[in-house]
Amino acid sequence: MGEMSFKASPEISMGVELELQILNSRDYNLARDAADLLAVLDKNGHPGAIKPEITESMIELNSSIHLAHDTLLAELKEIRDAVVRAAAQLNLRIAGGGSHPFHKWSERRIYPTERFRHLLDVYGYLAKQFTVFGQHIHIGVPDGDAAVYLTHMLARYIPHFVVLSASSPFQQGADTHFESSRLNTVSAFPLSGTMPFVQTWSEFVSYFEKMRGFHIVESMKDFYWDIRPKPEYGTVEIRVLDTPLTVQRAAQLAAYAQTLARYLLKERPLPPTPDIYMVYRHNRFQACRYGYDASYIDAYTQQQIPLARHMLLTLDVLTPHAAEVRSAAALEGLRADIEARRSDATLLREMYDKLGSLNDVARCQSERWMNGSQASAGAAADNRGA
Amino acid sequence: MPQFSFLPQFPLPANPLALFGVLLLAGALVGELTRRVLNLPRITGYVLIGLALGASGLNVLDARMLGFSRVFLDIGLGLVLFELGRRLDLDWFKRDHWLAAIAISEIVLSFGCMFGALVWFGIAPLYASVAAAIGVSSSPAIVLLVARELNAEGQVTERALNLVALNSVAAFVLATMLLSWIHREYHASWTVMMLHPLYILLGSACAGLLASAVVIALATWIGKRIELHAALLVAMVALMIGAAEALKLSVLIVMLIFGALVRNLDSAHALMPVDIGRFGQVFFIVLFVTTGAILKVGDLIAGGAIAAVYIAARFVGKSIGVLTFAHLSGIKPGSGGLLSIALAPMSGIAIAMTYSADSVYPEFGAKLATIVLAAALILELAGPVAVQFALRRAGEAQEETTWAR
Numbered sequence: 207m208g209e210m211s212f213k214a215s216p217e218i219s220m221g222v223e224l225e226l227q228i229l230n231s232r233d234y235n236l237a238r239d240a241a242d243l244l245a246v247l248d249k250n251g252h253p254g255a256i257k258p259e260i261t262e263s264m265i266e267l268n269s270s271i272h273l274a275h276d277t278l279l280a281e282l283k284e285i286r287d288a289v290v291r292a293a294a295q296l297n298l299r300i301a302g303g304g305s306h307p308f309h310k311w312s313e314r315r316i317y318p319t320e321r322f323r324h325l326l327d328v329y330g331y332l333a334k335q336f337t338v339f340g341q342h343i344h345i346g347v348p349d350g351d352a353a354v355y356l357t358h359m360l361a362r363y364i365p366h367f368v369v370l371s372a373s374s375p376f377q378q379g380a381d382t383h384f385e386s387s388r389l390n391t392v393s394a395f396p397l398s399g400t401m402p403f404v405q406t407w408s409e410f411v412s413y414f415e416k417m418r419g420f421h422i423v424e425s426m427k428d429f430y431w432d433i434r435p436k437p438e439y440g441t442v443e444i445r446v447l448d449t450p451l452t453v454q455r456a457a458q459l460a461a462y463a464q465t466l467a468r469y470l471l472k473e474r475p476l477p478p479t480p481d482i483y484m485v486y487r488h489n490r491f492q493a494c495r496y497g498y499d500a501s502y503i504d505a506y507t508q509q510q511i512p513l514a515r516h517m518l519l520t521l522d523v524l525t526p527h528a529a530e531v532r533s534a535a536a537l538e539g540l541r542a543d544i545e546a547r548r549s550d551a552t553l554l555r556e557m558y559d560k561l562g563s564l565n566d567v568a569r570c571q572s573e574r575w576m577n578g579s580q581a582s583a584g585a586a587a588d589n590r591g592a
Numbered sequence: 593m594p595q596f597s598f599l600p601q602f603p604l605p606a607n608p609l610a611l612f613g614v615l616l617l618a619g620a621l622v623g624e625l626t627r628r629v630l631n632l633p634r635i636t637g638y639v640l641i642g643l644a645l646g647a648s649g650l651n652v653l654d655a656r657m658l659g660f661s662r663v664f665l666d667i668g669l670g671l672v673l674f675e676l677g678r679r680l681d682l683d684w685f686k687r688d689h690w691l692a693a694i695a696i697s698e699i700v701l702s703f704g705c706m707f708g709a710l711v712w713f714g715i716a717p718l719y720a721s722v723a724a725a726i727g728v729s730s731s732p733a734i735v736l737l738v739a740r741e742l743n744a745e746g747q748v749t750e751r752a753l754n755l756v757a758l759n760s761v762a763a764f765v766l767a768t769m770l771l772s773w774i775h776r777e778y779h780a781s782w783t784v785m786m787l788h789p790l791y792i793l794l795g796s797a798c799a800g801l802l803a804s805a806v807v808i809a810l811a812t813w814i815g816k817r818i819e820l821h822a823a824l825l826v827a828m829v830a831l832m833i834g835a836a837e838a839l840k841l842s843v844l845i846v847m848l849i850f851g852a853l854v855r856n857l858d859s860a861h862a863l864m865p866v867d868i869g870r871f872g873q874v875f876f877i878v879l880f881v882t883t884g885a886i887l888k889v890g891d892l893i894a895g896g897a898i899a900a901v902y903i904a905a906r907f908v909g910k911s912i913g914v915l916t917f918a919h920l921s922g923i924k925p926g927s928g929g930l931l932s933i934a935l936a937p938m939s940g941i942a943i944a945m946t947y948s949a950d951s952v953y954p955e956f957g958a959k960l961a962t963i964v965l966a967a968a969l970i971l972e973l974a975g976p977v978a979v980q981f982a983l984r985r986a987g988e989a990q991e992e993t994t995w996a997r
Contacts, residue, residue, distance in 0.1 A: 563818075
């Protein structure tokens with residue numbers, strides 16, 4: 207039961223996890239150097255935490271806990287710079303983006319830890335296909351009941367996060383015609399989806415115990431839900447985002463989630479309804495497939511409106527809360543992008559049209575990530591051609 | 593018997609294409625056997641069948657036949673060198689000074705150790721210095737092809753390939769500069785002494801530069817069409833091998849510089865990353881079979897003891913050079929040792945160099961051959977095994993034997 211006791215967090219704090227791509231500098235395919243890269247980072251020292259992920263082509267950055275957008279962004283930049291410096295020493299490139307445009311999943315190797323080997327045993331090829339790259343945002347909540355409420359209410363806004371982070375238009379060497387194709391990979395897992403429609407933390411704990419009794423799960427980690435409560439951190443974790451192409455975007459998205467959470471928890475504008483989950487998959491698919499052109503069904507009004515419009519309306523509602531958590535500038539940036547229909551996925555497609563090969567797309571992804579970092583000497587050299 | 597003139601006459605005339613087929617088939621089959629039965633690299637098998645077919649064995653590949661297969665060897669080698677040149681990332685050496693330190697120290701120390709050891713064992717300084725220069729090289733073909741065979745990727749593999757490329761250039765530049773000394777020994781004129789090395793080095797560098805500029809310009813004009821880029825590269829490699837030979841330049845330097853500049857000058861990324869090795873695979877097999885046929889087991893008996901000294905000194909020099917700086921260069925503990933082992937195979941180019949010295953002053957070539965060729969034979973056979981061991985131990989081979997699904 208210790209695992210399921212909900213640890214209170216500073217309200218309304220946030221933290222970010224970013225899964226990143228490790229590329230070689232030859233053809234910009236995924237490399238397999240995670241272990242060497244982590245060893246160099248360990249030796250050099252760095253802020254935040256940096257961990258291995260399921261295959262040897264990935265690493266994960268974790269920020270610490272923040273109350274405001276500007277400190278989060280500053281820390282993310284520092285971690286990024288440390289990683290870029292270490293990568294430069296090993297002649298590797300680091301890239302954001304939800305998918306690598308042309309790697310072959312069968313060439314991936316599982317990172318050699320007990321847990322990841324176990325996942326390969328359980329999930330077979332799905333484990334290697336899981337070489338996709340997401341941003342997770344943690345929002346601190348005061349208690350378990352608030353976590354349950356926030357999880358249900360954030361489900362209404364999942365399409366916003368999908369569209370604003372979408373950066374996986376290419377997979378396995380082809381255009382997927384999705385803005386975010388990464389979520390299709392996640393959907394293959396049997397424990398993906400959404401939290402059941404429970405109303406309180408104790409109700410959730412009994413659901414969890416039952417699932418554990420069935421031996422379907424052992425810990426909260428086994429649920430691959432889009433949004434899940436994380437009792438040991440005292441947070442609600444949003445997991446639908448692609449890793450954006452820049453840390454600036456990642457920090458903006460975290461600020462958006464923080465402001466939204468503040469609005470939902472302070473105002474409690476609506477009671478949760480199971481209807482949220484009736485429209486959920488439709489809305490999520492629309493966002494993944496069409497981006498800003500998606501349609502959105504509101505579970506409460508039962509009306510269908512353009513998703514971009516719903517996003518702008520939401521930003522209007524958030525204005526007073528943005529002032530409270532100092533996220534107004536970040537949200538203005540997002541508003542400008544929505545109005546101009548700019549997204550990382552669109553940008554990647556433009557790069558492909560202009561440069562003509564997916565190797566170039568992967569290279570541009572890495573240049574965009576490493577840009578602004580002083581350590582990216584190699585990337586700077588590459589930029590001349592971009 | 594004019595009425596039967598439609599029938600072939602015996603003995604059948606030698607046919608280069610049939611020869612290519614035989615070498616390829618024999619190499620592929622014995623390579624596969626070596627892999628399955630002995631769990632050794634296929635390349636060792638290619639060399640073994642070459643030895644068996646060559647002068648040391650059945651003598652099927654006699655001097656005349658080797659003349660035919662020369663063109664396949666050249667293409668195979670040209671492709672290997674070009675590919676290796678493309679792996680050479682000069683920016684990396686600029687960014688990681690410890691890697692540059694490794695390169696310089698293992699080149700200098702291996703040359704010093706070999707030269708010192710040979711002189712100590714009574715070899716004349718001129719021969720000792722040329723042999724030491726040749727020994728600085730690590731085999732591009734062996735290291736690149738074992739890495740390909742294992743599908744290896746990682747820090748040891750990438751560093752080994754970059755160091756091999758630099759070693760090859762350093763060895764050739766050293767050996768070419770020593771040409772002056774050889775010319776003086778044979779009382780050539782002062783102008784020959786100066787101009788010959790200069791012509792080879794500068795001429796080869798210019799040819800490589802020209803080839804890369806042409807390829808980049810054509811690739812820009814063609815646009816991103818991978819099949820056309822592949823044709824462009826293979827055509828240019830073949831053309832430049834022929835041109836280098838016709839102009840008496842160094843195929844090695846031309847190809848390495850061509851490959852290196854195609855990568856390092858292509859700032860707009862016009863050329864796509866074509867995997868030229870897929871096309872080259874068949875030539876690589878014939879390359880090693882032919883190399884095996886050229887080598888003579890007799891050399892081993894003639895030069896055995898001094899070759900052992902030469903190999904040991906070379907390994908010690910390279911290992912000290914690598915191990916001194918490896919831990920500062922961001923690789924895991926233990927990887928430095930594996931990197932030294934991966935540099936162990938000596939270049940098949942060593943043979944070519946010995947013979948090219950041969951063509952200027954035959955007497956000099958013959959004396960040098962007794963030192964170098966025995967070592968080349970040993971390392972052609974043991975080298976692939978060493979590289980395979982190093983890359984597997986480093987965990988960079990794509991095999992997943994333990995828990996693959």
